[in-house]
Amino acid sequence: MKDVFSVKLKRRRFVGQKKGGTLLGITLFVCLKKEDNKLKDSTVNFNNLSEDHCHEWFRCLKEILNGFQNRPKSLKVFVNPNSHEREAPHIYYEQVAPLFKLADIQTDVTVTEYKGHALSVLKECELQAFDGVVCVGGDGSISEVAHGLLLKAQMDAGKETDYILTPVRAPVPFGIIPAGHIQPVDICTFSSPSKLLRFGFxxxxxxxxxxxxxxxxxxxxxxxxxxxxxxxxxxxxxxxxxxxxxxxxxxxxxxxxxxxxxxxxxxxxxxxxxxxxxxxxxxxxxxxxxxxxxxxxxxxxxxxxxxxxxxxxxxxxxxxxxxxxxxxxxxxxxxxxxxxxxxxxxxxxxxxxxxxxxxxxxxxxxxxxxxxxxxxxxxxxxxxxxxxxxxxxxxxxxLINLYGVSIDDLDDSKATCGCL
CATH class of the missing domain: 2.60.200.40 (Tumour Suppressor Smad4)
Incomplete structure (x- = not known):
């Protein structure tokens, strides 16, 4: 069940019909591990014409899914429209957002308009209203959101942000194309002799x-x-x-x-x-x-x-x-x-x-x-x-939690970055 991220009642509907329809059974939406460390969504259908049986199974499966404590219910999402050859908005709205909706995850989306936009939003953001922060963008966007997330954590903890010797952990996980698991990740502070310059990897x-x-x-x-x-x-x-x-x-x-x-x-x-x-x-x-x-x-x-x-x-x-x-x-x-x-x-x-x-x-x-x-x-x-x-x-x-799999599972990854 840990690979299942949603369950829906399966119905037959006529063209143009949005509600009701003949109940055929239930559908499980699952996440499958494919080659090259990729994940793919798939479906498993269970046919049953009994309304009582379908609703009972639907209710039980919903309770099981809601019992997974680490699964987010609300996410703050940042989308950089200039990333991935300006493909980031298309990637999010066509591929990611439908999966969030299917998994009943509420999202608050900010499409960034300038460098530092995500940082300024995070400084004013009430992080306790969300279960995680997600970034759809390149290296610069990811670094900015990670920096903003940790900087906001220091501000909320009442710490002096000019120079931080022992920063507090980020209160919510950080997602870069979430994969369902959560793992802690190391991060650095870069400081001059007198002040904190930024967080980074x-x-x-x-x-x-x-x-x-x-x-x-x-x-x-x-x-x-x-x-x-x-x-x-x-x-x-x-x-x-x-x-x-x-x-x-x-x-x-x-x-x-x-x-x-x-x-x-x-x-x-x-x-x-x-x-x-x-x-x-x-x-x-x-x-x-x-x-x-x-x-x-x-x-x-x-x-x-x-x-x-x-x-x-x-x-x-x-x-x-x-x-x-x-x-x-x-x-x-x-x-x-x-x-x-x-x-x-x-x-x-x-x-x-x-x-x-x-x-x-x-x-x-x-x-x-x-x-x-x-x-x-x-x-x-x-x-x-x-x-x-x-x-x-x-x-x-x-210092920060990341949605994703262990790096030990990514030996053959074709990941890209722009460090140079």
């Missing part, structure tokens, strides 16, 4: 951020063309960033052993503080900080395949300065079965917290990507963030 600095910054300056291009142009242009002017990385390793014996071995090999300094912060200094072509695997078309196994949705860890991936040819080889391996980290200039760590402080250069200039005045670009969940010199990233385990 992943971040890139240097190449990943420069590429996004350049793409944002050419929004007039079609999305795929803009993305390819930005990658090629950034590779053509590939430059390392000089900065200092500090990270607090995850307290896992096996991982700590591997990381300590690497630190001895690479001569990485370990701080004297009781928290055992580790520091890396140098020139880096790219720095990635991921709380989730980030499955995407260019990386079927994920940009950070060694992490999971809810294991309380950050994957810190550091690419030191090397030749353009070697860096391109590293990027190409994301799309293959080969280990993209098996290069002498690539280092990976498992951390709880990460701090990045670029070395500010006097008179620093770049042709395309880096703003003047030392305001370095950051790529956070495919969304451009500027204006922060030093950023502190801290993972908060299982």
């Amino acid at each position: 992943s971040a890139m600095f240097a190449f990943g951020a420069r590429t996004l910054a350049l793409a944002e300056k050419h929004r007039w291009m079609p999305p795929n063309q803009r993305k390819d142009f930005a990658v090629i242009r950034t590779l053509a002017s590939l430059k390392p960033e000089e900065c200092e990385l500090s990270f607090l390793p995850l307290n896992n014996p096996q991982q700590c052993f591997q990381e300590n071995d690497r630190m001895k090999k690479d001569g990485i300094k370990k701080s004297d503080s009781k928290d055992q912060w580790h520091k890396i200094e140098g020139h880096f072509l790219n720095v990635s900080i991921m709380a989730i695997p980030c499955l995407c078309a260019m990386a079927p196994r994920g940009l950070a395949p060694n992490t999971r949705l809810n294991n309380g860890s950050l994957a810190l991936i550091v690419v030191r300065n090397t030749s353009r040819a070697d860096f391109i080889k590293h990027l190409k391996r994301y799309a293959s079965v080969k280990n993209q980290f098996n290069f002498p200039f690539v280092e990976t760590y498992t951390a709880q917290e990460v701090k990045i402080q670029p070395t500010l250069k006097n008179g620093f200039e770049t042709e395309d990507n880096v703003p003047e005045g030392g305001n370095y670009p950051w790529n956070i969940d495919g969304d451009l963030m500027e204006g922060a010199l030093e950023v502190h990233v801290r993972v908060h385990p299982q």
Whole structure:
């Protein structure tokens, strides 16, 4: 019965007849698991011409369905009309909304009109009126809704939102094409020394951020063309960033052993503080900080395949300065079965917290990507963030619930994202 999401009385009606009709039995609407981790709705018909029997079975089945406590009855839905090549509204109203109606789920739909619209709505939203929040859109929309949902949770808890050390959990689950189950998911806070910048799942600095910054300056291009142009242009002017990385390793014996071995090999300094912060200094072509695997078309196994949705860890991936040819080889391996980290200039760590402080250069200039005045670009969940010199990233385990299946069941997923 857990695969059944609705039950209806089955009737024969004439053309144009909307009510009544000859009772034929009952119909169960079920959710079937198909190949490629996809779900498909189907029906199971039970024929019975007895009105009493049909109504009795209908009542009993309804009671069973209503007894599933985690099933939502009311959802707040955000639809980005510009996502998926402007197909998001069609996807929602033609495919998703009918299923919500069939499952007797009430919805309050907001079609976003500008960047930040979902965030402003969530700040004023009474979340206790809903059983969940659903987003129909791309990476930017999902990140904005997740940020707004957690920010509203802090506001409702009476917390100071300028700087949050221990955020409270989101009060309702978050859905990205809901699949019926609920699982907790890790999320990060990105903060400057004085204030909270935003909530998010992943971040890139240097190449990943420069590429996004350049793409944002050419929004007039079609999305795929803009993305390819930005990658090629950034590779053509590939430059390392000089900065200092500090990270607090995850307290896992096996991982700590591997990381300590690497630190001895690479001569990485370990701080004297009781928290055992580790520091890396140098020139880096790219720095990635991921709380989730980030499955995407260019990386079927994920940009950070060694992490999971809810294991309380950050994957810190550091690419030191090397030749353009070697860096391109590293990027190409994301799309293959080969280990993209098996290069002498690539280092990976498992951390709880990460701090990045670029070395500010006097008179620093770049042709395309880096703003003047030392305001370095950051790529956070495919969304451009500027204006922060030093950023502190801290993972908060299982801070938000997500409608969906476990990432361990998605090894062959064809999921896509726009992190680059």
